[in-house]
Amino acid sequence: MENMHFSSQNFINRELSWLEFNKRVLEEAQDTSNPLFERLKFLSIVSGNMDEFFMIRVGSLHDQIQAGFKEPDPAGLTPEEQTKKISFKAHELVNVQYNCYNRILKKALGKENILFLKGKELTDEQKNYVQDYFVKNIYPVLTPMVVDQSRKFPLVLNKTLNIALLLNKNGSEDCYFATVQVPSVLSRLVDIPCGDNMRCFMLLEDIIKMNLNSLFTGHSIITSSCYRITRNADLTLDEEEAEDLLLTIQESLRKRKWGAVIRLEIEKGMSKSLLSIIRDELEVSKEQIYEIEGPIDLTYLMRIIDMEGYDHLRYEAISPQVSLDFAENEDMFSIISKKDILLHHPYQSFDPIINLVHLASNDPDVLAIKQTLYRVSGKSPIIDSLIRAAENGKQVTVLVELKARFDEENNIHWAKRLEKAGCHVIYGLVGLKTHCKVLLIVRKEEKGIKRYVHLGTGNYNDVTARVYTDLGLFTSNPNIGSDASALFNMLSGLSEPTELNKLILSPLNLRQKFLSMIKNEALNARNMKEAKIIAKVNSLVDREIIEALYDASCAGVEIHLIVRGICCLRPGIPGVSERITVRSIIGRFLEHSRIFYFHSDGDTTVFLSSADWMNRNLDRRVELLFPIENENLKSEVINILNISLKDTVKARTLNFDGNYARMNRRNREIINSQEVFFDIASRKSINTVNNYKEVKFKSIAAY
CATH class of the missing domain: 3.30.870.10 (Endonuclease Chain A)
Incomplete structure (x- = not known):
């Protein structure tokens, strides 16, 4: 391969590519063609995705910085440079997410008579209900924690929502810091009585805020605000030293509770004095702080999505078909x-x-x-x-x-x-x-x-x-x-x-098999034979695979990639990747299948796999690649690839600059590949399901 293939400019940083993926998920929350509850689901998924991203990926970068590791990634960025770029992109994404929630989706819920109430908006009857609910259901579970000379700053658990306070004793000038964990064992959404054909809710933290005085009797509350931390959960296991893997895993789970703080989310308007105490105690930098205009952690919206009586706000119910x-x-x-x-x-x-x-x-x-x-x-x-x-x-x-x-x-x-x-x-x-x-x-x-x-x-x-x-x-x-x-x-x-x-097995020979098949297509192209590769994966990260694809593109191979999430390959580089296209499909269902097609000079080969084109899958996991040899089934799989490549509704194309754009539908048929696949399955199904239990598709917090 030519040296130009190895240039850092030819690669997209893995973490920034992931943020672009989460941005595409957020676009589904913004998409008015999606039903309201489905948009809430995507908005919630964005929050869950960000949690895992910070715990694992940003946590790993934090460890590298602490260890003094300064080697650049394939895109030429050191760990410190990556964290700075991540911080900028992540802050930008969170702002867009909450603009979507506050300005669009919350108002849309209001039009459906689904309301989120604050204390000042309650009627006297509602206030009495909330007060009674607090006394009977919330108060017994709460544990207020005060920090003073005899009580140190408490352990704040990963991903828990908390309320921070400054208070003083009545008649005294001395201030104390206190914190109250919002109990995760209780539902964060509390139903509040309201008018007919309406659903009213209060968030658990808002109810607790209304009743803070009952937790600190004899004290005045100067200020209070919600906060939430994300800890480093990228805990590498020392398996070689572990006599019992089960015990080692259980111990690593306990350690997740006190890993270094990677992100601090605070309620917008938190007082500077309160924030200063939290920052000092948790040792977070300014870049690690995310000021949230709205409820911190929107994963609670999944509770709204599952409410009965709102089918018109969801995708039309369909059932998996029996072949x-x-x-x-x-x-x-x-x-x-x-x-x-x-x-x-x-x-x-x-x-x-x-x-x-x-x-x-x-x-x-x-x-x-x-x-x-x-x-x-x-x-x-x-x-x-x-x-x-x-x-x-x-x-x-x-x-x-x-x-x-x-x-x-x-x-x-x-x-x-x-x-x-x-x-x-x-x-x-x-x-x-x-x-x-x-x-x-x-x-x-x-x-x-x-x-x-x-x-x-x-x-x-x-x-x-x-x-x-x-x-x-x-x-x-x-x-x-x-x-x-x-x-x-x-x-x-x-x-x-x-x-x-x-079967082809990693880590034994799967990498070699992929490289061999890509190089074979390149050889066919150089010999003026038709050459084509289509691959559908969740992520494309592995540098050696990317370089082989670049070389195949230079040789004249037509390459179409369908990559749902991370893609470090940069398409459209003159003289490097001009024959490579990259699409990402984000829709109702999570694209998860891995499919590989090689033209093989007319002797087409098709494989399915559990593996993505990532270093971990090829080198550090036991994975399988298996062939589809029956000609009818092979045609079915190729048809799946072709339909995916024709999607003009849920597909985006990756541009040279690392950004994604919706497909241009001008003079093109409107095709939603996921809807087409269900139509195909319906035509090939048993009309009466003969003892098969039908299960409706439902929304779950997984993307």
Whole structure:
């Protein structure tokens, strides 16, 4: 490759690209074509996304600065330079977010007779109700904390909302600092009685503010304001030294409570004296402070979204469709024996996966079930079936990835339940996260042992399967079955697969496979053959992959990338990436599937994967790339890519400058790819759902 490919100007900083992604989510809250409650959902998601971004990504940069690390990233920015640019962009984004809330969405809610009240707006009857509610429900839970000579500044927990106060004793000039945590165990939205056909709410912190005097009797409150901190949660595990990974994970969760403060959110108008005390105690810089004009932390809006009686303010309710492949009155093993089956979620129901595990758990001919679990739901039917299988005497092996960030506690809970039931539970591999999605069922049949496999791009989570777009393959292909067995032997033992038949595995050879396929397209282009790459991923960060794509573009390869989130590749660089286009689709459902298409001189190859084009996926995780070889299914996957590339409603294109723009619809058909996919699923569905429980799509706080 030419040296110009390696120039820092050819790369977009990862963190700034992520902020651009969250900006696109915010644009959905601003989009008047979306129903009001859906706009609130996107606004709430922006807040949740920012929390994780600061805890992990900004937290990591903070650690690098503290350690004196000054090496620039591929975009040429040192950690300190990155934090400065992040601060500017993040402050700008938060201001736009709250302008959207205060000036647009809050007013729109008012037109729907949904009101948020402050103390001064209450009628006498409402004041009495609020006072009674405070005494009975809130006061017993509160713990006021005063700082003086005998009581030090308390530990302020990560992401908790708090009220800071300055007070003095009646008749005294001495001031005291105090803080009260707004209880997270209580609903932040409190229903207040109001007129017919109206819904009135007060925020929990506003009710507490009205009653602060009852917490500090004999004192005068000089000033009070809300604040919230975000702590560094990027806690690297020393797995090599850990004798028990389970205990190490549990300890790391406790440490998250007192990591360094990365961000301080304060209520607009907080007094300088109050802010000065908080800043000194929490050791935050001016750039780390975010003055919020409105309620701090808008994730509470999810409670509004789930209210009954407002269907006209949501997307039209639709149900996941049950594939025609399961229309026959045969058991699933017989159906999968005949042919490979591809499902496209959430347009097609996740139930066949749940039903297959359930069927296997009770089938006397099933000998073993092996499955990887990365993120599962709070009440997982798959977990229940695995437990039942173990109780029925089957050999059940489950890899529960304890290092799945922010799902650690949930996964620890499930791991203990599975072990108690008699399942063999693997807690992942030292130094690697197991992120691949594999289900293997071993069954005794007339012709001998047969293996049934499900491979997916997304988690075995029945809840997120309603809002994440993913693809899953059912197969009884003996080569894939053999590979799946080899994978589980690697995960549970010490064997390392030497040569797999169909599956490509990271960190063994997945990077090399991707690079080989990209370079092959470049070689074909240089030999004047048609060459084309289409890739759909969540994130594109890996420098080596990006440089290979640049080289392929220079060779003449047509490259179309569909990247939902972070994209460090800069398209449209003269002489470097002129043949590369990048699109991002942000819509009703979270784009989560990973699809890879290579023209291969007419011998088209199509792969699905659990992996994004990121360093962590290629080098530090156990991931799978698997081929779609059935020609009909291959055509289906290619059609998904082509429809995604034609989206003119929810797609944005990445420009050379790192900004995204809506698609120009002039003289182009209006296409919302997600709506098209549901139409396709509807045409290929069972009209009567034959014992399949229909589940309506719903909004969840995941994006």
